[in-house]
Amino acid sequence: MSEEDEFELEPIEILELPLDAWHRDKGARMVEFAGYHMPIQYEGIMAEHIWTRDNAGLFDVSHMGQLMLTGDGVAEALEAMVPGDISALQEGKMRYSLLLAEDGGVLDDMMITAVPMGLYVVVNGAVKWDDMGYLREYLPDEVTINNMEDRALLALQGPKAVDALLRVVPGVDALYFMEAGSFFWGPKTDPEPLWISRSGYTGEDGFEISVPAAHAQKLADQLSAQPEVRPIGLGARDSLRLEAGLPLYGHDMNPDVDPVEGNVAFAISKRRRAEGGFAGAERILDALANGPARKLVGLSVDGKMPVREGAPIFAGEAQVGIITSGGFAPSLGAPIAMGYVNAAHNAAGTALEAEVRGKRVSVTVANLPFVRHHYHRKGANT
Structure with a gap:
């Protein structure tokens, strides 16, 4: 064996989603993302983006981690690692939160839902294995972490999502933003339970649907058969969330x-601000009190040249500062960006410049979101 052979690295396996063949049959262009083959576009990012804003887009987000945390005191135990008031969550209610390192750095953002068994947690696909390892290390032995690998996750997003989903799954219109529940789908003689939340990451009204992987194609077929619905890829998902300032x-x-500097301080609940007791609390509460040295802001861009990460x-x-997205x-018909800017220069309306391929491009600090959110909130005028 040569020295080169001895140290040759094994190729990293790229995994397939439960709907891999379905995406390819729909004409998707597939790329590697978060360790999976994923559809980046079908008919084109621009068209898919606009369709979602006006109608309903179907996204496959099965690469994300779906975890079930169970055991006595699970909510209180998780509060040592996240800054949200998790123990106060009522069944069927959701909360956006952050998994924090010991120094207060953000290891991941996540959605946490109170369910009869415990806590249903959705984490990002690229770091889900790291998240699970971290949770196992720091949660007490009484808490069990179940990685729900046998389930797919679909997102139906857009102003007509509720109309389309209601024909397939009766009763989902009863949910409001950041609420979730179990719904039955399929023939009355043998219905399949789905876990559905009224949530998403596009800024539009919409739903995320957890379905057994074995039945994901049937559900995707039924949803995509609705006149309001088209399959949408990662490219449009990214431009939609950027416009929404997410x-x-x-x-x-x-x-x-x-x-605080990541502009997600809203995830720090009122009780936790008063009591602390979460990872990195000293650093984070100081930043809340005195302001961060830098902050993630929106940036409008003059001209047509996009500025990139x-x-x-x-x-x-x-x-x-530096551009991050x-x-x-x-x-909007124009380029936009988000990035970190030092405190002295990050007020809305501040004129700055970004450097793109050796040329300066004028940018202006802008309020987020760039496009107004359209969540279906309880008590809001509709």
Whole structure:
């Protein structure tokens, strides 16, 4: 065996989603993302983006981790690792939260739902194995972590999502934003339970549907057969969430970022701000009280040239920040971005410049979101 052979690395296996063949049959262009073959587009990112804003888009997000945490005191135990008031969650209610490192850095963002068994937690696909390892290390032995690998996760997003889903799954219109429940789907003689939440990551009204992987294709076929629905890829999912001002973990947030500078301080519940008791509380509560040294902000871009992740941001000759997400916003007809900017320069309306391929592009700090959210909130005027 040669020295080169001895140290040759095994190729990393790219996994397939339960709907891999379904996507390919629909004409999807597949790419590697988070360790899976995933559809980046079908007919085109621009068309898919606009369709979702006006109608309903069907997304396959089965790469994400679906975890069930059970055991006595599970909510209180998880509160040592997240800054939300999890023990106060009522059954069927959801909360956006953050998995925190010991120093307060963000290891992942997640959706936590109180269910009869315990807590149903959805985490990002790229770090789900790290998340599970971290949870196993720091949660007490009484808490069991079940990785629900036998389930797929679909997202139906857009203003007509409720109309389409209601024909397939009766009763889902009773849910409001950040509520979830179990619904029966299929023939009355042998119905299949689905776990459905009124949530998503596009800024639109919509639903996320947890379905047994063995039945995912049948459900996807029924949903895509509705006149309002088309399959949508990762490309449009990214442009939709960027317009909605929603950070993407691994780009806009990472372990070097705390929730305050990451502009997700809303995830720190009132009780937790008063009591602390979560990982990195001293650092995070200090940033809340005194302001962060930098902050994730929106940036409008002059002209038509998009600014991409990694582009430095300048005030005159001084670098004052960096772009973390950027691209063209189909709903606005212009490029937009998000990035970290030092405290002295991150007020809305501040004129700055981003450097793209050696050229300066004028950008302006903008309020987030770029496009207004359309969540179906309880008590809101509709």
